[in-house]
Amino acid sequence: MPEVKEYEAATYDVVVVGAGHAGCEAALAAARMGQHTLLITISLEMLAFMPCNPSVGGPAKGIVVREIDALGGEMGRNIDKTYIQMRLLNTGKGPAVRALRAQADKAAYHRSMKATIEATPNLDLRQGLVERLLVEDDACVGVVAATGARYRAKSVVLTAGTSSRGKIIIGELMYSSGPNNSLPSIRLSEDLERQGFKLRRFKTGTPPRVLGRSIDFSQTEEQPGDTTPNHFSFTTPDSVYLKDQLSCWMTYTNDQTHAIIRENLDRAPMFSGVIKGVGPRYCPSIEDKVVRFADKPRHQLFLEPEGRDTDEYYVGDFSTSMPEEVQLKMLRSVAGLQNAELMRPGYAIEYDIIEPWQLTATLETKVVPNLFTAGQMNGTSGYEEAAGQGLIAGINAALRAQGKPGFTLQRSDAYIGVMIDDLVTKGTNEPYRLLTSRAEYRLILRHDNADLRLTDKGRALGLIDDARYAAFTAKRAAITAEIKRLQAVRLRPKDVNDWLAANGGAPLKDGVLASDFLKRPEVTYQALMAFAPAAAPVDRYVAEEATVQIKYAGYIDKEQQSIAKLHRLEAKKIPVNLDYAAINGLATEARQKLTKIQPETLAQASRISGVNPADVAILSVYIEQGRIAKVQA
Amino acid sequence: MAQTVTEYDTIAAISTPPGEGAISIVRLSGEGAVATAAAVFKGRDLTRVASHTINYGHILDPQSGETVDEVMVSVMRAPKTYTREDLVEINCHGGIVSTNRVLQLLVGAGARLAEPGEFTKRAFLNGRIDLTQAESVMDLIRAKTDRAMQVAVDQLDGNLNHLITALRQEILEVLAQVEVNIDYPEYDTDEMTTQLLQEKAQTVLARVDTLLQTASQGKVLRNGLATAIVGRPNVGKSSLLNHMLHEDKAIVTDVAGTTRDVLEEYVNVRGVPLKLVDTAGIRDTEDKVEKIGVERSRQAITKADLVLLVLDASQPLTAEDSALIDATAAKRRIVVLNKQDLPVQLQLPTSVPSNTVVRTSITTGAGVEALDTKIADIFNAGIENSQSTLMVTNARQIGLLRQAKVSLQAVLTGIEAGMPIDLVQIDMTAAWDKLGEITGDAAPDELITQLFSQFCLGK
Secondary structure: OOOOOOEOOOOOOOEOOOOOOEEEEEEHHHHHHHOOEEEOOOOOHHHHOOOOOOEOOOHHHHHHHHHHHHOOOHHHHHHHHHEEEEEOOOOOOOOOOOOEEEOOOOOHHHHHHHHHHHHHOOEEEEEOOOOEEEEEEEEEEEEOOOOOEEEEOOOEEEEEEEEOOOOOEEEEEEEEOOOOHHEOOHHHHHHHHOOOOEEEEEEEEOOOOOHHOOOOOOOOOEEEEOOOOOOOOOOOOHHHOOOOOOOOEEEEEEHHHHHHHOOOHHHHHHHOOOOEEEOOOOOOHHHHHHHHOOOOOOOEEEEEEEOOOOOOOEEEEOOOOOOOOHHHHHHHHOOOOOOOEEOOOOEEEEEEEHHHHHEOOOOEEEEOOOOOEOHHHHHHHHHHHHHHHHHHHEEEHHHHHHHOOOOOOOOOOOHHHHHHHHEEEEEEOEEEEOOOOOOOOOOOOOOOOOHHHHHHHHHHHHHOOOHHHHHHHHHHHHHHHHHHHHHEEOHHHHHHHHHHHHHHOOOOOOEEEEHHHHOOOOOOHHHHHHHHHOOOOHHHHHHHHHHHHHHOHHHHHHHHHHHHHHHHOOOOOOOOOOOOHHOOOOOOHHHHHHHOOOOOEEEHHHHHHOOOOHHHHHHHHHHHOHHOEEEEE | OOOOOOOOEEEEEEEEOOOOOOOOEEEEEEEOHHHHHHHHEEOOOOHOOOOOOEEEEEOEEEOOOOOOOEEHHHHHHHOOOOOOEEEEEEOOHHHHHHHHHHHHHHHHHHOEEEOOOOOHHHHHHHHOOOOOHHHHHHHHHHHHHHHHHHHHHHHOOOOHHHHHHHHHHHHHHHHHHHHHHHHHOOOOOOOOOOHHHHHHHHHHHHHHHHHHHHHHHHHHHHHOEEEEEEOOOOOHHHHHHHHHHHOOOEEEEOOOOOOHHHEEEEEEEOOEEEEOHHHHHHHHHHHOOOOOOOHHHHHHHHOOOEEEEEOOOOOOHHHHHHHHHHHHOOOOOEEEEEEOOOOOOOOOOOOOOHHHHHEEEOOOOOOOHHHHHHHHHHHHHOOOOOOOOOOOHHHHHHHHHHHHHHHHHHHHHHHOOOOOHHHHHHHHHHHHHHHHHOOOOOOHHHHHHHHHHHHHOOO
């Protein structure tokens, strides 16, 4: 076969490889920051495609979408244009853990994102398979596509996702493939290994899809969307809230399903040893659940519409890589699915990831400078996790192209900061998913205050336009004003005691500030307005934010104190290129991990698993005594 | 590759208690330990002897060539030593004066005087022992009686560690349940009820409280139970004091840096260490037949955890006796009715509980056994579950336990105030963190691991 001739195709500031959820955010951010940007991807039909569940958001993830929005990213706006159902989760709990989840119209989501990208100045979109990096003087200077086209750039973002040496497994069937039977990316992985990257195999999976009109929904429970409006983007007005929403449906597996699974375990690649990659604990296949939690009589399933113009239904929580015929038997044992028509079988997919400890907090690789990586390629799972990283990688690729210092988020700034710190500090042994429990300061990292936390940062990066910033500052001022007003209004016992008696609250003996009254669990903002009305009614989101800040002030203060403590530890810098082998007393595991990760601060060191408090104490003693100050270059 | 230069200078100290003993040990640790010892040692070349050998020879003053002491020198090379550094122990036989000279010669040869606890600090820094173990070693060094020793040994074995780890595991299971309800709101797991969180907070709080109660006992074990012997002149205080101090009960007779005048004397009664308050006062008043003022007794009483009130049973109750009975009424007290060998004339007021009274004749030795038993009983009555020797004796650990207690109380207040579960959880996590600081455990991924081992999760 003749060899493909390489040619100089074009020169950009930033090249982004892969147009999944990470790549789209990266390319948009770089272009919006004024960088001449190329977004190149294997198939334009797969741009912003959702190869697994047709939904965006959920606990922690929904907050990430809001963070992306506050920083000027696209995911929030795009789902707000294309959702078919919206729900606010955890409404019965505190403000810290409320989160939005939307069911997406998959095709519309793809089309809408593609249109946005096509319309964005400075941004070229091209179909192409990138096969290797261009590396000169030990730094990345571009990429080479399979057609031989060389695209030169000041910085490069790789977001190859599950395409990287992807391999789909369905029972005994196994073939090389990217997600949803797309073209896999083989040679790029090989090139990365040549460059010195340490890769490993991960595994994930997706459930079967069934035909909607073959489902008997009467045997399932309906799960409708909310009637109260909510959107992901701070810019989407309540007035456009979708009235005509589609429902999801809930059903359960049963003894028969479990029996079928157990009878066929020898044909399950998860158990027959065919699958080598590490799968996620939080998103186990149904066969994994049945084996590991053998005492559970049933498992919950969700039937989710994949869009408005299709009758395909996603069978949520039924991820499987059983042979197709077994999948069908399993499905048809479930209430409502007795006559289900299988449209696409579920599959497992194995793929390469870059072990993420090879990255810095800007998502630049330590192995090849000017090369950034984001998304599933860094060992995460989930569209939102990918988009969050894509945004940060795109921002930093743009900053690098401009010769400016990098941009990072701390654990106390955003879930995105928590995720990236986890990845680069600890690495990950399984596909990483954000959970609210990964955040130490989740009361600070709320979904309602993502704009307050991050809009200024987005503005400074040039990702928030004037009109949006003006609206934001007005909202912020209104929140402050409303809190101040409530801290000045005094309520008398005779004003409120009747109401308290009627609502099961203890009566007041003395006057009380409206703000203190609001702290009572039985008092809502709306109830308070009867006694302390505002001159003009405040915006719903302003009232919500003021309420949260007043009601939970005690707990918020506690978290602020621990953040202050964290910042003191973050301030203790560890000299670069420290030879940990020369420090006596560190446990062997700690020494290895510290050498591998080279943490920048004592706080980061303390978060490395395998580095125990005793090791941190030793490091701290050395630093304080100036003993490691004697680092010779 | 950058290089780190670490500085481990050689430290030296006398490691046996100060005072006269048959043998005193001077210890050296650090990279130059062997060379430093060799510089003042005449015998085999210590720099060439095998590790973990003991070598006979003499310490010479290198300046004058004069022999200072006849010694046995143990050479132990890193890493299999207490500090994981080269370690040398010199057994000196010539008494405290020559031991001090040996130390001075070693300092002259390049060693530095060790700070208190520095050997243990090095053992910790070099990863030989963990934080709780390091603390236990410090307590072991300071332990005053066998019982205190047992507590320290138990901690060294990690008993406290096990208990705290068990408490943390209980909290962790509740936290995992809270988390699963937050991260998987639609999941069909059992809804974590606020009630369960409340119950768990109460259980753990009760156990932390029990541990904190042992803290005061533990302090007594380490520092001794401050004990005052009071009474009118000539009722037998001095005899009682002598009875306690002699009969081989005195375990510490001197404290470095103190003079005879402010001497604190320690006695060991049935494993209970007593620190005798104002023994000088007893001697002064009785020796010089000064008139004892109730005022002076009052001062001693104030300082004491336990009062031994001695009364002369052969005399009727005096006004002074009554004043002392009243002054000690609120204290832990044993009333010693002495001089039972003489006809008894004394009648105790009914306000004195009979179970706090012991009848003795210290001169004949009658009843002194009963007194010892009573002292031990009073002490042990304070320890619940006294079959367990596990106690918290360390100030850092006590501080952290108190902080954990505050957080657990905040959990309960939060629940009463109707706070949402994810906010209440902030205080529960804080309690978990504080307990983790005691054991030095902080595994950030523990919760996540727990989450996935405890629950079958999807979505």
